[in-house]
Amino acid sequence: MTKVTQSTAELADRYLMQTGRRLPVTFVRGRGCVVYDDSGREYLDMVAGIAVNLLGHAHPDVVAAITKQAAELIHTSNLYYTQPQIDLARRLVELSFPARVFFSNSGAEANEAAIKLARKWGTKNRDGAFEIISANGSFHGRTLAAVTAGGQHKYSDPFKPLPPGFVHVDFNDADAIEAATDEKTVAVMLEPVMGEIGIIPAAPGYLKRVREWCDRNNLLLILDEVQSGLGRTGRWFAHQHAGITPDVMTLAKGLGGGVPIGATLAIPRADVFEPGDHGSTFGGNPLACAVASTVLEVVDRDGLVGHAAEMGELLHASIQDLGATQTRGLGLMQAFQFEQPKAKPFQNACLESGLIVNAVDDNTVRLVPPLIITAEQIDRAHDLMRKAAG
Ligand SMILES: Cc1ncc(COP(=O)(O)O)c(C=O)c1O
Missing domain, CATH: 3.90.1150.10 (Aspartate Aminotransferase, domain 1)
Incomplete structure (x- = not known):
């Protein structure tokens, strides 16, 4: 070397x-x-x-998509419509579950949007509940909220005081989620396969039980598929191995084939953002979206x-x-x-x-x-x- x-x-x-x-x-x-x-x-x-x-x-298709879109239109902001963004959102929904999509630029931002969505949903639907239960050892990115949601002190402790409203329990322990739930709880946020900590898949039956618990208690289930999504686990999305769907799903990493992009998908019940609630200057720009659509097309085609x-x-x-x-x-x-x-x-x-x-x-x-x-x-x-x- x-x-x-x-x-x-x-x-x-x-x-x-x-x-x-x-x-x-x-x-x-x-x-x-x-x-x-x-x-x-x-x-x-x-x-x-x-x-x-x-x-x-x-990859020749990725290079061609970047070149073609760069020569046409790279960025406009979200003050206007652009077709590549709509096309990508539609394709992601076709591949996953009925939802709408918010685009950002990274996994952390996709999770930040999910956290904000859950808090607003709690204000509207659960009497102001705001607490999110996540897993010890999980990793959701490095923004202040995402790093607090992640269950690793080494990444969050230097930045105290951390935002309130995050509770951590052991992964693969559905009893612990049930015991941690109270009137403040709004959502459960999990990686279907924990990645950064060293690849720990959800145990058989775990996600199904958490899904049922969320349904019974009117909680949102947020799945962070930033690392596990888009074919990596041998299904389009890792939660498909468990036969469930989340209310909110986050994606990033593989989506742009190397071009930065993040996405937050929410089912209609959870989709409570209104104009002005959230935004991103670069999120979903035509370049990133055109490339991401090409990545999905090639993954499917091949x-x-x-x-x-x-x-x-x-x-x-x-x-x-x-x-x-x-x-x-x-x-x-x-x-x-x-x-x-x-x-x-x-x-x-x-x-x-x-x-x-x-x-x-x-x-x-x-x-x-x-x-x-x-x-x-x-x-x-x-x-x-x-x-x-x-
Ligand atoms: C599951 C998961 N969520 C979120 C992130 C954060 O993504 P980013 O580094 O793009 O902000 C990562 C990155 O490793 C991740 O593995």
């Missing part, structure tokens, strides 16, 4: 806020599931920009949801002999956990050998490759991971 030159690292230190640690590589281009660094060295990408590049890098299910099984089978004590996942959202704290050295060894994986903590490695990954590429990743595991 080429090392990042001293001047790259120094310049980055000098001019970029240090919000995260970077691995010592500078990427300059990509194609399919492969990216290249500034020395021309090739890497197989099992992270896809953190579950973003559904169609890999430089059968990538079924392909993700199939490749997910191969990937899951391939991580069984890496010396991990636990392997888990759904479709192309997979992780394995070592007993020893060796995930970061493992990630570095993989990078040295031309493979991109993601250590989410000291023990756990996450794999969220593009949906276009092939069986041969999974074999190659497996060979390199075996070597890195020692």
